[in-house]
Amino acid sequence: MQLSLQEVIPVPLREKVNASKSGVWKTTQTFNKGEYIFIQAPSGTGKTTLVHILYGLRKDFEGVVKWNSTSLCTTNNETLAKLRATSISVIFQDMRLFPELTAWENVDIKRRLTNTVTEQQVSEWFDRLGLGDKKNSMGNNLSYGEQQRVSIIRALLQPFEWLLMDEPFSHLDHANIAKAIALISEVMNQHKAGMILADLDENNYFPYTQTILL
Amino acid sequence: MSDHKQTNLLKKLLLNTRHKSRLWAALAALCTGTTLLLISVMIWWNFRELLYGKNQNESLGSTYMIIGKQVKDRDMGKANATVFTQKEIDSLKLAPEVQDVGVISSNRFQVYAKMGGKLAFATELALECVPDKFIDKMPADWKWEPGNQNMPIIVSSKFLDIYNYAFAPSQGLPQLSESSVKSIALNLEVGQGEKMERFTAHVVGFSDRIESVLAPQSFIDYGNRKFGNGGVKESISQVILKAKDPSDTKFGDYLKRHDYRTNPQNLRWSRIRAIVEVVTSATGILALLLMGIGTLVFILFIELTIARAQHSLTLLLQIGYGPRFVSGFMIKRFLPMVVVTELVAMLLTVAGQVVTSNAVQTQGLVLPLVPGWPVWAALAVSTSILVLLVSRSISGAIAKQ
Numbered sequence: 343m344q345l346s347l348q349e350v351i352p353v354p355l356r357e358k359v360n361a362s363k364s365g366v367w368k369t370t371q372t373f374n375k376g377e378y379i380f381i382q383a384p385s386g387t388g389k390t391t392l393v394h395i396l397y398g399l400r401k402d403f404e405g406v407v408k409w410n411s412t413s414l415c416t417t418n419n420e421t422l423a424k425l426r427a428t429s430i431s432v433i434f435q436d437m438r439l440f441p442e443l444t445a446w447e448n449v450d451i452k453r454r455l456t457n458t459v460t461e462q463q464v465s466e467w468f469d470r471l472g473l474g475d476k477k478n479s480m481g482n483n484l485s486y487g488e489q490q491r492v493s494i495i496r497a498l499l500q501p502f503e504w505l506l507m508d509e510p511f512s513h514l515d516h517a518n519i520a521k522a523i524a525l526i527s528e529v530m531n532q533h534k535a536g537m538i539l540a541d542l543d544e545n546n547y548f549p550y551t552q553t554i555l556l
Numbered sequence: 557m558s559d560h561k562q563t564n565l566l567k568k569l570l571l572n573t574r575h576k577s578r579l580w581a582a583l584a585a586l587c588t589g590t591t592l593l594l595i596s597v598m599i600w601w602n603f604r605e606l607l608y609g610k611n612q613n614e615s616l617g618s619t620y621m622i623i624g625k626q627v628k629d630r631d632m633g634k635a636n637a638t639v640f641t642q643k644e645i646d647s648l649k650l651a652p653e654v655q656d657v658g659v660i661s662s663n664r665f666q667v668y669a670k671m672g673g674k675l676a677f678a679t680e681l682a683l684e685c686v687p688d689k690f691i692d693k694m695p696a697d698w699k700w701e702p703g704n705q706n707m708p709i710i711v712s713s714k715f716l717d718i719y720n721y722a723f724a725p726s727q728g729l730p731q732l733s734e735s736s737v738k739s740i741a742l743n744l745e746v747g748q749g750e751k752m753e754r755f756t757a758h759v760v761g762f763s764d765r766i767e768s769v770l771a772p773q774s775f776i777d778y779g780n781r782k783f784g785n786g787g788v789k790e791s792i793s794q795v796i797l798k799a800k801d802p803s804d805t806k807f808g809d810y811l812k813r814h815d816y817r818t819n820p821q822n823l824r825w826s827r828i829r830a831i832v833e834v835v836t837s838a839t840g841i842l843a844l845l846l847m848g849i850g851t852l853v854f855i856l857f858i859e860l861t862i863a864r865a866q867h868s869l870t871l872l873l874q875i876g877y878g879p880r881f882v883s884g885f886m887i888k889r890f891l892p893m894v895v896v897t898e899l900v901a902m903l904l905t906v907a908g909q910v911v912t913s914n915a916v917q918t919q920g921l922v923l924p925l926v927p928g929w930p931v932w933a934a935l936a937v938s939t940s941i942l943v944l945l946v947s948r949s950i951s952g953a954i955a956k957q
Contacts, residue, residue, distance in 0.1 A: 399874065419879045419955070427876030438871055440569060447565055452875050454562040500876065 343410050343429055343503040345373040345396065345538075350405035352391045359388075365554035366392060368405075373536065375503060378548050381540040383556035389540040390435055392556065393508040396538065397432050398422045427456055431497045435508040437489040441482035445473060445492045448481055449499065456500040467495050471521055486513035494522050498529045505530060507539040511547070523547050566885050569868035571861060578860075582853040583897050589847030590901035590938055594931055595908055596839035601928040602912060603832050606921055619802045620690065620765050622660065623811065623818040624794045640792045644814075648795060652806035656798035658687040660768075661776050665783030668745040669757070681744070683709070684768045685776040690796045695761035700772040707744065707755045710770040711737070713762040734762055747783035766796070851942060855949045858890055862953040869957050883951045890946055898939045905931060 348370050351359050359367040366381065367388070373379055383389035394400045395407060398414050407414045409425065417425075426432075439448045446468075453459055468474050471491040476484060484492065490513045497505065505526070511519045527548065530537065537548065540556070624638060631637035640659070649657045667681040688694065691710065700707055713734075720731045742757040763770065799807060811818065862869065872882060905927055913923040 397874075419873070423873060423876055423878035423881075426874070427878075432874075438874065440868055440871060442568060442868070443565065447568075451562065451565045451569075451872075454559060454565070455876055496875070 343375055344408075345504065346406075346408045347371045348406040348408075350395065350403055350407060352388055352395065352400070353402045353404065355388045355391065356404075358386075364556055366556050371554075373538070373552075375536055376534060377536045377552060378550045379536070379538045380545075380548075380550040380553045381538060381556050382542075382544055382553060383540055384542065387556045389542075389556060390508055393432065393435075393506050393538070393540055397430060397506055398425070428501055430504045430506065431500055431502040432506040433490075433493055433497045433508065433510040435512065437486070437493040439481040439484070439489055439492060439496075441480065443481055444478050445481065445484060445488070446477040448492055449496050452496045453499045458501050459499050464495065464499065467498070467525060470525055471495065472518065487515070487518065490514055491518065491522065494526065498526065502533055503535050505535055505537045507537065509541050510539065512541075519547070563885070566872075566882075567889075569872065570865045570882070570886065571889060578853075578857055579893075582850060582857045583893060584850075585846065586850030586854050586894075586942075587897045587900050589843055589845075589850040590898055590935075591904045592839065592843035593847055593938060594901055594905040594927075594934055596836050596843050597934045598905055598909055598912075598927050598931050599839070600833075600836040601930045602909075602923055603836070605923055605928065606916070619799050620692070620796060621799065621802065621818045622766065622794050622796050623816045626815045626817045638793050640795055645792070645795065648797065651810045653800045653802065653804045654797055654807070655800055656689070658690045658796045658798075659792045660766075660794040660796055661685050661773070661780070661792065662794075663771075663776055663779055663784070665746065665779045666748055667779075670743045670745070671740065681769065683771040683776060683779075684766075684794075685771055685773040686766060686796050687773065690765070690798070691761075691770070692763055692765040693761055697760055698772060700775045702774075702778050705756060707757045707771065707775055708760040709742075709757050710761045710763050710766075711759050712767040712769075713764050714767055715769075716762060746779055751783055847938065851945060854894075855945060858886070858946065858949055859953050862886070862950070866957065869954065873957060879951075879954050879957075883947075883954045886950045886954070887947050890950065891943060894939070894942045894946055898935060898942070902935055905935075 347366065349368055350366070351368055355367070364387070365371075381389065381392065383392075391400065395403055395414070398417065401415060409430070412421065412425070414422075439445075440451070443451065449464055449468075450461075453461070453464055465474075465477075468477060471494070473488060473491055473495075476488055476492075479488075481489070481492075490510070494510060497507075510526075511522060514522060539548065539550075544553075625640070627638060645657060645659065648654060661684065663683045667683055668678070669681045670678040688698070691698070695708065695710065698708055698710070716732065716734065716737060723729070724731050737759050740759065744755040744757050746753050746755060801807070869882065873879065909923075909927045909931075910925055913925050916923050
């Protein structure tokens with residue numbers, strides 16, 4: 343699945359984008375299947391806005407964003423839902439867990455939608471990321487770091503061709519970052535998927551094929 | 557595909573179990589509204605069945621009356637002054653409230669009745685006939701064919717009353733029961749001279765509707781052809797009408813305009829049917845209002861539930877749940893409530909019909925035990941509308957997310 347951006351300008355950032363130079367905004371970019379793209383973005387340059395636009399959560403932009411031939415501006419919610427369940431996965435910066443569900447239920451509700459990973463495998467992933475004893479903790483009782491790890495597991499429970507990540511390790515220590523990277527890489531390889539990781543500072547979490555300054 | 561655990565998780569997120577009392581109140585209003593609607597349709601239909609149905613209640617709904625042309629001073633002596641033309645009969649069929657028209661034919665030949673014994677008498681007799689469907693109590697042996705010696709006749713029950721309560725006491729004669737009158741044989745001499753034929757007549761029934769001596773149509777036609785001097789159609793001086801509501805002023809005006817006369821008592825027919833129609837219409841409107849309010853409260857409850865679960869709903873859509881999937885889940889939860897509500901309303905209505913049917917049976921009236929088709933149609937329509945409204949409101953509310 344190919345991702346292409348043509349002259350994209352987020353409406354709320356129009357003035358800022360017009361006043362500065364960006365490797366993404368107001369340019370034409372094409373990302374091919376299996377590429378590892380790192381978007382380095384200082385604060386306020388629209389990093390989260392970009393991830394949300396690519397994931398189809400925002401439509402307040404000018405220009406064209408296409409997943410293959412599907413333009414996100416004209417896609418209906420049903421097609422978008424299908425795309426999110428089968429082709430594109432995301433790790434939100436703000437985790438977005440259901441506070442009224444336990445850590446396990448937060449993951450299970452996604453797993454039961456897609457049915458690509460077994461219960462046993464998920465349990466194993468919980469153990470690998472140090473969440474084995476947090477399965478029954480409510481979403482709103484987890485620390486940010488725990489929420490982030492649950493959110494990472496949830497993003498990996500589906501078939502996907504692209505994984506979008508918005509500061510995925512911002513609340514994790516080095517040891518946990520390493521565990522998360524290992525798990526993500528393993529699943530990425532399984533799916534032969536590409537990624538777009540947006541973060542504040544330069545890093546070498548993954549072997550990026552392209553680094554772009556937002 | 558939704559499994560049990562997934563369903564439980566979605567329930568936890570989307571269906572807030574607090575405020576159950578509001579849901580029960582909405583369902584109760586919906587159920588009451590639907591029941592009232594169905595019952596008002598049932599009452600309306602039952603009255604129609606009683607008044608115009610095919611059961612044994614037919615005479616309840618219509619009034620039969622005999623009309624003739626007013627005999628005026630200037631027309632006295634004119635041969636056909638009071639005779640109805642075919643055009644006038646056709647016009648009567650189209651008159652307001654008139655459901656059926658039957659011509660009354662009379663004998664255009666001489667009939668002489670004689671009886672011997674203690675009640676001996678001899679008299680000239682006027683016979684009339686009407687189409688069988690206008691006879692109120694049809695006797696089993698009401699038929700005559702040329703060659704038959706025995707001739708059945710129907711006598712107005714008023715004639716027997718006059719004899720029993722006025723004539724017999726004044727003359728010192730015995731009073732007669734209906735069965736004793738039926739056992740009396742009358743000797744009839746029909747026609748004159750060489751053509752004269754003799755018949756034995758028996759009273760086979762009494763009519764409350766027609767004040768006359770009735771003979772079978774076949775006998776009058778035979779007599780008029782053989783002994784009379786004119787066709788039956790040329791000598792129609794009276795007509796029997798079946799009218800839906802003779803108290804309708806349009807009907808009265810029609811009779812007045814054409815100078816037709818009838819028993820004015822008939823025109824003072826009670827307006828009970830009109831009252832029933834007003835009452836059922838008012839109940840129906842009330843039921844529709846109540847059902848509308850019930851539906852509104854129920855839909856508002858659904859929308860409130862969705863609004864309360866907005867955060868979860870948005871997140872579900874963000875992690876890949878499709879709007880159609882979520883709508884389907886919500887519809888599957890709420891539609892059975894609608895269906896059960898409608899079923900309860902239907903059961904109450906069926907119970908009402910059974911009670912009504914048994915109640916009217918004691919009055920000698922017949923109503924089916926199962927509600928009529930309009931009740932089922934009202935149920936189908938109200939259920940369809942409810943299902944449509946609920947489905948649309950759920951899909952609409954979810955699409956807005």
